[in-house]
Amino acid sequence: MSIQLENISKYYGQQVVVNNVSLEIKDGEFFVLLGSSGSGKTTILNIIAGLVQPEKGKVLLHGRDVTDIPTQKRRVGFVFQNYALFQYMNVAQNIEFGLEVQKVPREARQAKRDELLELVGLVGLGGRMPSQLSGGQQQRVALARALAVEPEVLLFDEPLGALDAKIRMELRRSLKRIQQKSEVAAILVTHDQEEAFDLGDRIGVMNFGRLIEVGTPRELYENPKTEYVASFLGSANLLLGQIQGKKIRIGAEAFSIPETTLDLASNDRAQVLFRPEDVDLAQEGDQLAGLSLGKGKIIEKEFKGTYEHLRISLPAIQGVRAIAPTTPYGNPGFIVEVNRPPEQSAVLPLDVGNEAYVGVRRMHVLSHPGLNFLVVTDGTLRSQSALAMGGYMARMAHARLTLLGIGRDLSKIDDHLIEARKQIGSGMAALQVQASPEGFQTAIAQTVEKQHYDLLIFGWRPSAGYEQIEQALSRGEHHLLLATQPVGKLSKALICLASGEPGKDTVLFAGRLLRHMGAEASLLTVIPDHYPNDVPQNRINRFLTDGQQSLARFGVTGNTMIKHGELLPAVQEEMQNEDYDLVVLGAPLPERQGSVDLSAVIGPIISSVENCSFLIIRSQHYQRLNQRFGRER
């Protein structure tokens, strides 16, 4: 391994810029870190070079732990976006600088310099000053300068970003050639997808400080695991279908799932990806090659040179929801992006307003279902907490987010939702907005019946009592987040595991959520005084260690605590010791009528603990009971 990163995290103040990133890069490999600006990719490069110190994690170069070693001794070659040539030295002096620092004799230095000038194609320009060179030439000098010291790894920070298209292509090719020749492992950071595909042996896609997926360009394009990568690389058509046995249903039709994604359980929802070039268009339904999506209308047509791009509006399909491209507000159906080569356009010429049958030749099921959040808001001050927390968490977890506005006066709620949308801002995986004139309980029940949500978020204050919480838990399978703070922030969570309750699911969902925020967790168990001393202690210890390990699997660091006595004072005491922004609690099991009684355990805690939000998690056991009671009802 040339480069190994182990659980690297970096914070700037409260903000996490690199979130628990682990990565291995093989000898001689050309690795590309791809992400939009602010995704943390340059910070990772700086961390490898030692220009930025990570808060957590280790950096290994060729097996040597360099985390605490200064930049000077890491032997990394760094090429900067703005070239960073030494402006008071000429080209030759620039290239020789590293060798001069190492006190390499003059003749050896000059020989190396001439060799490098030839390698990068700048023979005869050694006497020029950087200001006399073009951008492309400057970057070649920068490359030669980095190679002069024979680095163990090469780091490129958007090296071609400031160049114009033609030079970029040219330099890209020589970059790859030179890297292959030097056989040094390289990491290149870019936001340019084409560049990533062109250069990378493997690509890592980053978003909000997290390394989302790693794979060869082909793997990532054809078989992405996550929605983010699917929609970030090229344009994607994404639909939400339902798994049935070994098939996935899209409306009336069903098709088999490839073996690789069989770990999806039956009845789960799954995201189906097909690329614009996988779409088949025909005059008649029976002429279609693959699965049919029905008859659609062409709403946009663009000539792109080598192909033709169409946008086709399709009527809604029962049970299918479009994720990408986003459908305009109020449109019940969905939109499909299509790319066609000229041969096909010649056979079936289509213009805006024409109709055609739409089929899909090739589909891919995303194995990672992604999280789905529902934020309930009624425009009150309390709802601000829900919007702040929900927006923050959805952005970090790259979850789909639905805003449900509740209120009698629908026009007022609509105005509020527009404001709320603005407040949440851009950068969401998907943001939907709904309004309901019904009351809290009915509105939620109707919404969660139509669609599955992992987490329901609403603003809560102790003065509001438990009624809404109980109502929110009476339907659906979602967990609950009670937002109490006006800012979206989550860096430390206290997971309370009352002994004797099925806490496994609590830990698992908390871990799944917390890892996106880069948050830490403490696992707390309280043993009542009346318990016999010896027996449960062992079991509880093991339970906590298991929980810690489960969290570690998600990359969440956690410590464990055992306290004796009552739960409430124990939690209050711990809240004073540490600055938690979230307390995680397991929901009590439902009673026979499907209702939940909070007054025993959760109620006192949430109404007496201040300055943090609460996550109430329903166990699978809970969900099974709830379903049974539901059927009996």
Added chain:
Amino acid sequence: MNLALTRRKEKSQPGDWVLRGTSILFLVLIVIIPLVVIFQDGLREGFDSFWYQINLPIARSSINLTLWTSALMTVINAVMGLITAYVLVRFEFPGKRLVNAIIDLPLAIPTLVTGIMLVILYGPQQALGGFLIEKLNFRIVFAPTGIVLSLLFITFPFVVRTIQPVLEELDRSQERAAATLGASPWTIFRKIVLPALILPTLGGSLLSFSRAVGEFGAVVIVAGNIPLRTQTAAVYVFSQVESENRLGASAVSIVLVLISFVVLFVANAIQKYWGAHR
């Protein structure tokens, strides 16, 4: 066709002429005529008398004292100004903003007051001044050291304020690049940062030098007016005016003007060279 278009000058409006005339007239009245007059006055009895006047032992000693105290101050100021600017730009410390504001203070304080401050601090009757004279036989007030100290105080902002903006805009990635190539922090400072700062340091130093050459208020208080020992050129000019030797006053004034001219010319040349090679 295009060339002809771009070369054609815009037609002048009558208002423009009034504006131009006013500004030039103002310059002539306020700056040029006094300058011409001093040259004319200093040379009115011929070059030989001028030469005689500036070669009088008292006059020569005052010009020499002025030059060497100013030069010594300039060297100290260049080094300390560079360090101060570097610390202010590159380091974070409590009270940084306050320090930054204090640097401009000497510009606002009347130089006469500066002189009085130094006399109060280092005067032989004062605790510190007395201690230095008695125990170390080190005299500050009424000695060249006092001149250098007061000049340092007065010109302190010049170097700092010329280096600061350059250092702030300096692209850090060059330093980072040097670090990845194995250069130690000292090497990086010497080879990457310093070359960028040499010209502004020189420019600021020359500015402080030309300011120091003409300093009167602080020097006359701190150094007194002892001919051949602590009398600087500016103070000499003043004393010649007092004793009604107008020719001597004008002659030495011409020397001062010429020194300022040379310094300004060099400073301008440096700025130009620097601008062209950025």
